[in-house]
Amino acid sequence: MSLQITRLLALQVAITMAIAAGTFALGNSVNGIAALLGGAAASMTALAYGAAYWIQSTSRSEKPLRIFLVAEICRVVCGIALVAIGMVHLPAEAAIFYLGAFAAALIAYLLVLLF
Secondary structure, three states, X not given: OHHHHHHXXXXXXXXXXXXXXXXXXXXXXXXXXXXXXXXXXXXXXXXXXXXXXXXXXXXXXXXXXXXXXXXXXXXXXXXXXXHHHHHHHOOHHHHHHHHHHHHHHHOHHHHHHHO
């Protein structure tokens, strides 16, 4: 599990940095920072999943489906909370870059499964 999370986080960082670099080059610094924050929020959801999975799998012997469902719920709740916090505190024009980087970093889940 830790190897998959490591690969996922590395790919999310690469995607986020590419989007943020392009945004810095084409736009202004506020949009670039918003893209960095969006990618970081997506990475935090992966960390929340990994932490919930690890805590449950080491504390007691539960059924694998229960461990997976609780970890997924933690990931979804963390993602919703971070997107809501980002939307409230960012300017309107930067919100598009925040959401774009968040969505692009979440595509890393599919890429990790494929390779």
